[in-house]
Amino acid sequence: xxxxxxxxxxxxxxxxxxxxxxxxxxxxxxxxxxxxxxxxxxxxxxxxxxxxxxxxxxxxxxxxxxxxxxxxxxxxxxxxxxxxxxxxxxxxxxxxxxxxxxxxxxxxxxxxxxxxxxxxxxxxxxxxxxxxxxxxxxxxxxxxxxxxxxxxxxxxxxxxxxxxxxxxxxxxxxxxxxxxxxxxxxxxxxxxxxxxxxxxxxxxxxxxxxxxxxxxxxxxxxxxxxxxxxxxxxxxxxxxxxxxxxxxxxxxxxxxxxxxxxxxxxxxxxxxxxxxxxxxxxxxxxxxxxxxxxxxxxxxxxxxxxxxxxxxxxxxxxxxxxxxxxxxxxxxxxxxxxxxxxxxxxxxxxxxxxxxxxxxxxxxxxxxxxxxxxxxxxxxxxxxxxxxxxxxxxxxxxxxxxxxxxxxxxxxxxxxxxxxxxxxxxxxxxxxxxxxxxxxxxxxxxxxxxxxxxxxxxxxxxxxxxxxxxxxxxxxxxxxxxxxxxxxxxxxxxxxxxxxxxxxxxxxxxxxxxxxxxxxxxxxxxxxxxxxxxx
Amino acid sequence: xxxxxxxxxxxxxxxxxxxxxxxxxxxxxxxxxxxxxxxxxxxxxxxxxxxxxxxxxxxxxxxxxxxxxxxxxxxxxxxxxxxxxxxxxxxxxxxxxxxxxxxxxxxxxxxxxxxxxxxxxxxxxxxxxxxxxxxxxxxxxxxxxxxxxxxxxxxxxxxxxxxxxxxxxxxxxxxxxxxxxxxxxxxxxxxxxxxxxxxxxxxxxxxxxxxxxxxxxxxxxxxxxxxxxxxxxxxxxxxxxxxxxxxxxxxxxxxxxxxxxxxxxxxxxxxxxxxxxxxxxxxxxxxxxxxxxxxxxxxxxxxxxxxxxxxxxxxx
Numbered sequence: 115x116x117x118x119x120x121x122x123x124x125x126x127x128x129x130x131x132x133x134x135x136x137x138x139x140x141x142x143x144x145x146x147x148x149x150x151x152x153x154x155x156x157x158x159x160x161x162x163x164x165x166x167x168x169x170x171x172x173x174x175x176x177x178x179x180x181x182x183x184x185x186x187x188x189x190x191x192x193x194x195x196x197x198x199x200x201x202x203x204x205x206x207x208x209x210x211x212x213x214x215x216x217x218x219x220x221x222x223x224x225x226x227x228x229x230x231x232x233x234x235x236x237x238x239x240x241x242x243x244x245x246x247x248x249x250x251x252x253x254x255x256x257x258x259x260x261x262x263x264x265x266x267x268x269x270x271x272x273x274x275x276x277x278x279x280x281x282x283x284x285x286x287x288x289x290x291x292x293x294x295x296x297x298x299x300x301x302x303x304x305x306x307x308x309x310x311x312x313x314x315x316x317x318x319x320x321x322x323x324x325x326x327x328x329x330x331x332x333x334x335x336x337x338x339x340x341x342x343x344x345x346x347x348x349x350x351x352x353x354x355x356x357x358x359x360x361x362x363x364x365x366x367x368x369x370x371x372x373x374x375x376x377x378x379x380x381x382x383x384x385x386x387x388x389x390x391x392x393x394x395x396x397x398x399x400x401x402x403x404x405x406x407x408x409x410x411x412x413x414x415x416x417x418x419x420x421x422x423x424x425x426x427x428x429x430x431x432x433x434x435x436x437x438x439x440x441x442x443x444x445x446x447x448x449x450x451x452x453x454x455x456x457x458x459x460x461x462x463x464x465x466x467x468x469x470x471x472x473x474x475x476x477x478x479x480x481x482x483x484x485x486x487x488x489x490x491x492x493x494x495x496x497x498x499x500x501x502x503x504x505x506x507x508x509x510x511x512x513x514x515x516x517x518x519x520x521x522x523x524x525x526x527x528x529x530x531x532x533x534x535x536x537x538x539x540x541x542x543x544x545x546x547x548x549x550x551x552x553x554x555x556x557x558x559x560x561x562x563x564x565x566x567x568x569x570x571x572x573x574x575x576x577x578x579x580x581x582x583x584x585x586x587x588x589x590x591x592x593x594x595x596x597x598x599x600x601x602x603x604x605x606x607x608x609x610x611x612x613x614x615x616x617x618x619x620x621x622x623x624x625x626x627x628x629x630x631x632x633x634x635x636x637x638x639x640x641x642x643x644x645x646x647x648x649x
Numbered sequence: 650x651x652x653x654x655x656x657x658x659x660x661x662x663x664x665x666x667x668x669x670x671x672x673x674x675x676x677x678x679x680x681x682x683x684x685x686x687x688x689x690x691x692x693x694x695x696x697x698x699x700x701x702x703x704x705x706x707x708x709x710x711x712x713x714x715x716x717x718x719x720x721x722x723x724x725x726x727x728x729x730x731x732x733x734x735x736x737x738x739x740x741x742x743x744x745x746x747x748x749x750x751x752x753x754x755x756x757x758x759x760x761x762x763x764x765x766x767x768x769x770x771x772x773x774x775x776x777x778x779x780x781x782x783x784x785x786x787x788x789x790x791x792x793x794x795x796x797x798x799x800x801x802x803x804x805x806x807x808x809x810x811x812x813x814x815x816x817x818x819x820x821x822x823x824x825x826x827x828x829x830x831x832x833x834x835x836x837x838x839x840x841x842x843x844x845x846x847x848x849x850x851x852x853x854x855x856x857x858x859x860x861x862x863x864x865x866x867x868x869x870x871x872x873x874x875x876x877x878x879x880x881x882x883x884x885x886x887x888x889x890x891x892x893x894x895x896x897x898x899x900x901x902x903x904x905x906x907x908x909x910x911x912x913x914x915x916x917x918x919x920x921x922x923x924x925x926x927x928x929x930x931x932x933x934x935x936x937x938x939x940x941x942x943x944x945x946x947x948x949x950x951x952x953x954x955x956x957x958x959x960x961x962x963x964x965x
Contacts, residue, residue, distance in 0.1 A: 175687070175731060260696045318733050336732055336739055337922060338817070338914035364815065364912045365921070372802045372814045373912075533681025533927055540685055 162344040162357040164648035166630065167379040168641070169370035170361045171386070174340070176320030177331065179305035180254050180261045185552060188302065189383050189641040190340060190361055194237075195325030197304040198228055198247065199297040201555070203636040208458055208555055210293035214242060214306055214326065223288040223592060230279045234349045236308035237330045244281040248273045249309040251283075254302075259317075265563075266295040266303040287590045290597055294556045328354035328644035337363055348644070355632065355647035374399060374627060380648070381626035383641045387445045387505060393625050402635040403623035407560070409454045410550040411614040412514055417542060417575035420494050425487040426523075427612040431474045432481035433521045434514060434615050443509040448618035450475070453605040454564075455557050456619045458637045461594045462557045462601060472602070474609050474616050478520065485521045496545035498525040501535035505620060510548045539573050547573075550620065555638055557601040558589055565608055576613030661944050665937065669721070672936040673714050676929055683927035687730055704730060717933065727930040729923075740919065740934045747817050747915035748904050750827070754835035755900065756893065759842035764885065766843070767850020772877060774855060782847055789844030794903050798837040798910040805833060815912040834911040838903045842896065849892060850885050857884045886957045894950035901939055 172186035179191045200213035212218050215228040234242040255267040272284040289295075296304030311324035323331050326349070329342035340361040344354050362379055364370045367386045373379045375396055385393055385401065393401050414421035414430060421427050436450040452473030455462050464470055496518075500511035508529060515525045525546060530538070538544055551571075553560040562585045563569050567577040581604050588600035609616070622639050632645045684700050701707045705716060720727060726736040770782035806814035812833050820827025857863065858881055866876045905917035912918075916935050923931035955962045 259699055262696075321733050336734065336743060336914060337918040338743075362816070362912070365918070366909055366912065368799065369802065369815050369910055369912055372799075372807050373816075375807045376810055376814055378806075378813050378815065531679075531681070531925075533686060533925060534679070536685055537680050537682050 162346070162355060164356045165358040165360065166356050166381075166643065166646065166648060167360045167362055168381045168383055168626075169364045169373065169379050170340075170383045171364050171367045171370055172384055174361075174363065177323040177334070177340075178320030179302050179307065179323075180250075180257070180263060181320060182302065183262060185639040186384065189639065190342075191305070191323065191325075192327070192640055193329045193342060193359065193643050194323050194327045194331050195305045195307065196327055197297045197306065199293055199304060201297055201636055201638050201640070203634070208460070208637065210297055213297070214247070221282070224285045226283045226285070226292070227276075228281050228283070230281070231349055232279060234326050235347055236311070236324050236326055237345060238308055238311055238324045240308055240310045242306060242308075242326050243278045244275040245278070246309050247281050247306055248275055249312075250306045251303075253307070253312065261303075263303040266291070288592050290589055290592055291556055291558045294554045294559065329356075329359055337365075339363055350644065354644040356643060359643055374625065377627075379627075380630050381624065383624060384639075385623040385625045387447050387620075387623070390445065390447060390623055393623075399625050399627045401623055401625050402633070403621045404635075404637050405449050405457045405619045406622045406637045406639060407456045407458050407553045407555045408550055408620055408622075409451045409456055409553075409560070410448075410510070410548065410617040410620065411451075411454075412510070412546055412548045412617065413544075413574050413614050414612070415542060415545050415574050416577070416613050418545075420488075420490055420496060421545060421574075423489050424611060425484045426490070426494070427615075428610075429481045429484035429488060429521050430518065430523070431609070431612040431615040432477050432484060433517050434617065435476045435517055436617060437476070438517075439510070439513055439617050442513045443506050444618055444620065445506075448620045451616040451619045453602075453609055453616065454551070454553075454560050455601065455605060456553065456560070459553075459555055459557055459560070462598045464602070472606060472609070474612070481521050493522055493524055495524045495526060497528055498546040499528045499530055499535060499538060499544045500547070501530055501532045503532040503535065504548075504550050510617070514546075514548070542573055542575060544573075548617070552639070557598075558585070561585060561601065561604055561608070562589070565613065574613045576608075576611065578607060578611060581607050657948060661948075664944060665940060668940045669718065669933060669937060670714065673717065673929070673933060674710075676924075676927070676932055677710060677713075679927075681927050683730060683929065686926055717930070721933070721937070726934050729928055729931050731926055731928060736930050736934045740916070740931075740938055744914060744916045744919045744935075745938060746819065746821075747913050748901075748908070748917065750817075750820060750831060751834055751838065751904055751907065751913060751915060752900055754828075754831045755839040755842065755903075758835050758839040759846050760889075762839075763843040763846025764850050764882070764889075766847040767885075768854060768877060768882060770847065771851045771854035771858065774851075779851075782851070786844040786847045789840045792840060794837050794841065795906045795910055797840055798834070798907060801833050801837055802910070817913045817915075834907050834913060837910070838900070838907045841903070842893075842900070845892070845896070846889065849888060850882075853885050853888055854881055857881050887954070890950055890953055890957060894947050897943055897946050901942070 170186060170189070173184055174187045174190065175184050176182050176187060177191050177194065179188070179195055182188060182191065196214045198213060198215045199210050199218070202209045202211050214230055214234060216231045217229045219227045221227055228247070230242070230244060230247065236242055251267060251270065251273055254261045254263050255270055256264070269285045269287055269289050270283060271286045274282040274284070276282050306326065307319070308324040311322065312319050315322045321334055328345055328348045328350070330345045332341040332343050334340045340363065342359040344357050348354060361383070367382070367389060370379065370382050371389050371392060374382060381399070385403070390401065393399060412430065412434065414427050416422055416427070440446060440448050440450060449457070452467045452475060457463050464472065467473060498511050498515065500508045502508060511527050515527055518525045539547055551560070551564055564571045565576060566572060566582050566585060567579065584600050584604040584607070588597050588604070591597040591600060624641060626633055629648050631647050631649045634642060634645055636642065684697055684704070684706065687700065698707070705713060708716070724737065726740070728734065729736055729739065732739065766782050766785070770779040773779055802814045805812045813830050814833065816830055818826040818830045820831070863876060863880060866880050904915060905921060907913070908915045908917035909921060916938060919931060920935040923935060
C-alpha cells in the first residue's frame with residue numbers, strides 16, 4: 115500500500131520553482147517560514163508617513179474581489195484585502211504561502227485545514243474569523259448574483275467551522291489548482307471580505323470595499339482617483355509604511371509618463387510596451403517587469419469555413435514568423451511562445467521548449483505543405499477583426515496579414531470599436547482575431563477555460579474530447595511531474611489541431627520613481643504597497 | 650416678451666426631446682452590449698438574464714426610452730451600471746464643474762489674448778506684427794489640440810517643470826492651485842479660439858477704423874488709445890459674442906480631448922468612458938447636460954444683444 119505523504123505534497127504545492135535555480139525548498143520550509151511572522155499576535159504599531167501617488171492607466175471595474183475580471187482592479191483590491199493564501203516572490207521562486215491563515219494542513223488529500231491568525235480585524239472593526247472565511251467562500255461558490263470565479267470552488271463540498279479560528283474545507287476530489295484558487299491575488303476566490311460590509315452595502319460593496327489589508331479604502335472619484343489610507347491595525351508588524359496611497363485614474367499613458375517625469379506622481383501600475391524605451395532612458399525611475407503568466411495568439415473560427423479545415427489552420431500556425439512579430443508588434447520586448455504554458459509556471463514550463471520539437475513555430479515550407487493539403491486551393495478571403503485594445507492594439511493584425519498572404523490567405527483587416535469587438539467575438543462572428551490570455555500562475559487556468567469544448571472562453575468553438583479528458587485528469591493529479599506531463603499532452607494536441615496560432619509570452623511592466631523604496635515585484639501583475647516607503 | 654419667453658422654452662423642450670431621442674436611439678443601434686462588457690466573459694446565461702432584467706435592458710426599446718424620459722424629467726437620472734453612483738450627482742456635482750471651469754478659463758484666455766493681438770494687428774496693419782499675428786492665427790487654427798496639449802506637457806511640464814501636467818484642483822476650494830492646474834489645459838483648448846478671435850478682431854477693427862466717426866474723433870484731438878479702445882474695440886463685442894455662442898459646440902468638443910490628455914474628470918471623460926462601456930444612462934445624462942448648456946448659452950447670447958448694441962434696444 116502506498117502511503118500518501120500529504121505534508122510533502124503540500125510543501126511542493128507551496129513552492130513553485132521559478133527561474134534557473136534548481137534547488138527545491140526543503141520539506142515544509144515554506145510553511146515554517148510563512149508562519150514565523152504570524153506567531154506574534156501583539157501587533158506592533160507602525161509609524162506611517164508619506165503619500166504615494168501612482169497612475170493606473172487601465173480599466174478598474176469594481177473593487178469587489180469576487181466580481182472583478184481585471185488584474186488592474188486586483189492591484190488595488192490586494193492592498194485592501196487579504197486572501198487565505200498569498201503569492202510571494204524572491205526573484206527566483208514564486209510561492210503560495212499562508213496569508214490570513216497561520217497554518218495550512220492536509221488531513222487527507224481532499225481535506226484542508228486552515229488555522230487563522232488570531233486577532234485580525236476587518237477595517238470596520240468586525241473580527242476576521244472562521245465564520246467570515248466561510249461567508250466569503252460561500253459568496254464565491256454559490257452567492258447571488260453568481261461570482262464569475264465560482265468555478266474555482268466548484269469542487270468544494272463542505273466548509274466546516276471547527277472553532278472560531280479553524281476552518282476545514284472538504285473537496286470532492288484532490289484539487290491541484292487550490293493554491294491559486296485560494297490566494298487573494300490572481301485567484302480572487304480566496305479573498306476574504308467583511309460579511310458585515312457585504313450585508314450593509316450589497317451590490318455596492320465594490321465601491322465600498324472592507325477587508326483586512328494594509329490599507330483602508332477612503333474614496334473613489336470617477337475618472338479621477340481612488341484613495342487609500344494606512345490601516346494602523348494591520349496584522350503584519352511594522353507595516354504598512356505609507357500613510358496614504360492615491361491611485362490616479364488616467365486614460366492616457368503618455369500623460370502618466372509625463373507626470374512621472376515631472377515628479378507629479380511616483381509611478382505607474384502598468385507601463386505600456388511602447389513607452390518602455392522612454393522609461394529606460396529616464397534616470398530617476400526604475401522599471402520592473404519580467405515575462406509573466408500569459409500568451410498571445412491568433413484565434414481561428416473552427417465552426418465555419420474556411421478554418422473548419424484543420425490543414426488550413428495548421429498552415430496558419432506554421433506561417434507566422436514569430437521573430438518578426440516580436441520585433442514589429444511587441445516592440446522587441448516579448449518572448450516567442452511555442453505552447454501556452456508560460457515561463458513563470460515552473461514545474462510545468464519546459465525550459466528546453468525551443469529545442470524540444472514541441473509546439474508551433476515558424477516554418478514556411480511546412481506551412482505551404484499544409485496549405486497544399488487544404489480543401490480550398492483557391493485564394494481564400496477571410497475577415498480579421500481588430501480593435502484598439504489589448505497591449506499593442508492593431509499592430510498584431512497588421513503584422514500577421516502579410517504573413518498570411520504568403521500562403522494564399524487574404525486577410526481583410528476590419529477595424530472595429532472595442533465594445534463591438536467583444537460582442538462579435540462572444541457571438542463567434544469572425545474568421546480571425548488576436549487575443550492575449552493572462553493566466554493565473556497554473557496550467558489549469560492557462561488551458562482549460564480557453565480551449566475546453568464549449569468553454570466560456572472558447573470562442574473559436576474547437577471541440578476535442580481527448581483534450582478535455584487530459585485536462586480533467588490533470589486537475590485532480592497532485593504529483594507535479596505527472597500533472598505536467600498530462601498538460602503537455604493536452605498542449606501538444608491543441609498545438610497540432612491549431613484552433614490558435616501561438617505568438618508570444620509578454621513581459622508586464624511597472625515603473626516607480628527612485629524615491630519609492632521597498633517595492634517587492636511579483637510576476638503576477640501585482641502592486642502590493644505594504645512594504646513600500648518614500649525616501 | 651412673455652410670449653417670446655414661452656416660445657423659447659417650447660423650442661428648448663423640442664430640441665431636448667430630439668437630442669435625447671437621437672442619442673438614445675444611436676446608442677442602442679451601435680453594436681456592443683453593456684452586460685457583456687460588465688460581466689467579462691466568464692458568465693452564465695442566468696447571470697446575463699438576471700442582470701439584464703435588473704437593469705431593465707430586456708425591455709423593448711420604446712419602453713426603455715419612455716422609462717428613461719419619465720425618470721429623467723423627475724430628476725431621477727438613474728444609477729450608473731459600473732460606478733453604481735447616482736448619475737445626477739456624478740454629472741452635476743462632479744463632472745460638470747470641471748468642464749465649466751475648463752471652458753471658462755479657455756474663453757477668458759481666448760478673449761484676453763485674442764482681442765489685444767487682433768487690435769495690435771489692426772493698428773499695425775501690414776507690418777511685421779500683423780504678419781506675425783496672421784501666422785500665429787493660421788497655426789493656431791490648424792494645430793490639433795491633442796498634439797498641442799502633448800507638446801505643452803512636454804515643454805512646460807516635463808522639460809521646464811513649470812506647470813503640473815495633469816489633474817484637477819477645484820478653484821473654489823483652492824483658488825491659486827486651481828488656476829495653476831488649469832493653465833496648460835486652458836491654453837491647449839483656447840489656442841484655436843485665440844486665433845479665431847485675433848482674426849475676427851482685426852477684420853472688424855480695420856473696417857471700423859476706416860469709418861468717418863473715427864476720423865472725427867481723431868480730429869477732435871482724442872488720444873490714440875482712447876480712439877482705438879473706446880470707440881473702436883467696442884464694436885467687436887457683438888460679432889465676438891455671436892461667434893462664441895456659435896462656436897460653443899467646438900469648445901465643448903475640444904474639452905473631450907483636452908480632458909483626456911490632461912486627465913481632468915469632466916463631462917468629456919465621463920462621456921468617453923460611458924460610450925466605450927455602453928453606459929446608456931450616463932451617456933444620456935452627458936448629452937443632455939451638454940445640450941442644456943448649449944441652449945442656455947445661446948439664449949444668453951440672444952439676450953445680451955440689446956446690451957451690446959444700443960441700436961437693437963428699442964426694436965419690437
